[in-house]
Amino acid sequence: MFCYQCQEAAGGKGCSLRGVCGKNDVVAKSQDLLMYTLKGLSMVNLIAKENGIQRDDVDKFIMESLFTTITNVNFDDKVIYERVFEGVSLREELKNELKAKGLEISKLNHDAANFVISLEDAQKKAEEVSILKTENEDIRSLRELITYGVKGMAAYANHAYVLKHVNSDIFKFMQRALAKTLDDTLSADELVSLALETGKYAVDVMALLDKANTSTYGNPEITKVNIGVRNNPAILISGHDLKDLEQLLEQTKGTGVDVYTHGEMLPAHYYPAFKKYDHFVGNYGNAWWLQDKEFELFNGPILMTTNCLVLPKDSYKDRLYTTGVVGFPGVKHIKEDKNGNKDFSEIIEHAKRCKPPVQIEEGEIIGGFAHNQVLQLADKVVEAVKSGAIRKFVVMAGCDGRMKSREYYTEFAKKLPKDTVILTAGCAKYRYNKLQLGDIGGIPRVLDAGQCNDSYSLAVIALKLKEVFELNDINELPIVYNIAWYEQKAVTVLLALLYLGVKNIHLGPTLPAFLSPNVAKVLVENFGIGGITNVDDDIKMMIG
Numbered sequence: 150m151f152c153y154q155c156q157e158a159a160g161g162k163g164c165s166l167r168g169v170c171g172k173n174d175v176v177a178k179s180q181d182l183l184m185y186t187l188k189g190l191s192m193v194n195l196i197a198k199e200n201g202i203q204r205d206d207v208d209k210f211i212m213e214s215l216f217t218t219i220t221n222v223n224f225d226d227k228v229i230y231e232r233v234f235e236g237v238s239l240r241e242e243l244k245n246e247l248k249a250k251g252l253e254i255s256k257l258n259h260d261a262a263n264f265v266i267s268l269e270d271a272q273k274k275a276e277e278v279s280i281l282k283t284e285n286e287d288i289r290s291l292r293e294l295i296t297y298g299v300k301g302m303a304a305y306a307n308h309a310y311v312l313k314h315v316n317s318d319i320f321k322f323m324q325r326a327l328a329k330t331l332d333d334t335l336s337a338d339e340l341v342s343l344a345l346e347t348g349k350y351a352v353d354v355m356a357l358l359d360k361a362n363t364s365t366y367g368n369p370e371i372t373k374v375n376i377g378v379r380n381n382p383a384i385l386i387s388g389h390d391l392k393d394l395e396q397l398l399e400q401t402k403g404t405g406v407d408v409y410t411h412g413e414m415l416p417a418h419y420y421p422a423f424k425k426y427d428h429f430v431g432n433y434g435n436a437w438w439l440q441d442k443e444f445e446l447f448n449g450p451i452l453m454t455t456n457c458l459v460l461p462k463d464s465y466k467d468r469l470y471t472t473g474v475v476g477f478p479g480v481k482h483i484k485e486d487k488n489g490n491k492d493f494s495e496i497i498e499h500a501k502r503c504k505p506p507v508q509i510e511e512g513e514i515i516g517g518f519a520h521n522q523v524l525q526l527a528d529k530v531v532e533a534v535k536s537g538a539i540r541k542f543v544v545m546a547g548c549d550g551r552m553k554s555r556e557y558y559t560e561f562a563k564k565l566p567k568d569t570v571i572l573t574a575g576c577a578k579y580r581y582n583k584l585q586l587g588d589i590g591g592i593p594r595v596l597d598a599g600q601c602n603d604s605y606s607l608a609v610i611a612l613k614l615k616e617v618f619e620l621n622d623i624n625e626l627p628i629v630y631n632i633a634w635y636e637q638k639a640v641t642v643l644l645a646l647l648y649l650g651v652k653n654i655h656l657g658p659t660l661p662a663f664l665s666p667n668v669a670k671v672l673v674e675n676f677g678i679g680g681i682t683n684v685d686d687d688i689k690m691m692i693g
């Protein structure tokens with residue numbers, strides 16, 4: 150196996166024996182083959198689309214399968230290989246439809262659009278399509294940069310899709326980009342352009358998701374979220390899927406079972422639609438990587454709706470449930486019916502047999518500063534900037550992770566001058582959201598816009614401030630970017646920010662292993678992208 154798609158890639162280079170994430174060789178290879186299958190399927194589907202064949206099931210299949218391969222989503226090679234076979238069969242169906250229309254498909258001569266395998270050969274085929282088969286490291290780097298950007302787009306598109314918000318141009322772009330990563334005639338420059346184009350569609354898909362979320366659940370508003378517990382049996386819900394949360398809250402109503410969020414589900418508390426549930430108690434614990442300790446202490450069942458899933462310990466594996474694209478061998482999976490509804494009664498009954506959660510913290514955290522809420526405070530914010538009360542905004546969005554080097558972000562937040570405000574989104578916030586950093590004239594010094602999926606809000610806020618201050622360039626704003634990344638959605642957000650023209654983004658705790666020295670050079674020279682060094686020097690450099 151070889152994988153270098155996330156920040157924890159072994160030795161900063163890539164995982165080759167077993168993933169640091171816990172993914173084994175068999176799972177890694179099944180994912181490689183699934184990606185290859187999706188690329189071949191995309192080639193065929195694009196021709197089908199050009200010829201008036203529109204198969205919504207194929208678009209959905211590609212989107213969900215891409216999401217399956219994101220770090221910490223699915224560890225079940227059986228499920229992943231099933232997708233490989235389904236992908237091949239959809240591809241052949243499309244070819245037959247094209248042939249039935251009398252269309253010439255001979256230009257579809259790439260192996261990805263034609264291979265057929267049996268389960269016995271699957272592993273061998275997977276080895277043939279390892280990403281290392283692209284020998285030129287710059288081409289490989291660009292192909293993977295685009296592929297990861299598209300994976301993150303698929304996750305965002307999927308969250309919007311379940312709320313019935315769909316944009317066919319985004320599907321088409323994702324498939325075009327995937328197909329192009331197998332095109333040996335493309336030069337490095339052409340791939341750089343495609344990476345930037347990925348950023349454009351990344352902005353579009355994030356806007357689509359924002360619309361889906363806010364039109365379904367209302368605009369997030371300033372909210373205090375309880376981090377303590379009550380004395381009832383309870384269910385913990387993690388991941389990013391708000392539709393799953395909605396269904397769980399509806400089904401637990403009046404059952405005596407409480408619901409708590411974990412990790413990236415925390416921002417659900419900021420939506421007006423979820424405030425009406427008395428049994429929606431608060432947030433339990435911290436970022437994803439601490440789940441092995443926190444799930445143990447929670448005592449009740451846990452529902453994992455998306456990433457980030459950590460290899461479950463035996464102490465709670467039988468209380469763990471997955472749904473959607475998440476999977477782990479031996480862990481119960483809740484499927485949706487054909488109308489997209491899920492029956493969580495088994496989890497609810499399970500909760501009733503469990504003890505209430507052990508309290509690990511008490512108090513409250515504040516959040517809900519998505520674009521609509523911040524823009525309502527715009528006058529106050531603008532005034533604070535003009536008067537000098539706020540010297541700088543520091544975007545510290547992104548992901549958290551288990552590496553010790555991420556303590557940097559806690560130190561950085563603590564040492565930031567008192568006239569700075571942190572803008573955040575994603576699970577990165579857990580490194581500093583309980584520090585009590587105070588406020589500036591009533592504006593909290595940590596403004597949490599929501600999930601990593603809500604990073605779009607930060608872009609909207611920046612663009613609005615640019616307009617209010619009548620600036621020509623987004624980079625003239627008093628905003629600096631010190632972003633922490635972990636998995637592929639962060640790559641999508643990064644490409645989106647680059648597309649919006651944001652320069653001098655600092656990315657940490659390490660630069661992506663998949664950036665070859667030459668590709669990294671292009672990003673440094675054109676966008677001023679940089680890494681991090683140490684807290685004191687970085688604060689001096691970024692804040693002055």
Ligand code: FSO
Pocket residue numbers: 412413437456457547548549575576577600601602635636637638639
């Ligand atoms: Fe965190 Fe995991 Fe949201 Fe990521 S939960 S690390 S960018 O998957 O999804 O921020």
Ligand code: SF4
Pocket residue numbers: 152153154155156157158159163164167168169170171172177220221
């Ligand atoms: Fe390694 Fe990350 Fe790939 Fe897992 S996802 S195998 S940790 S690079």
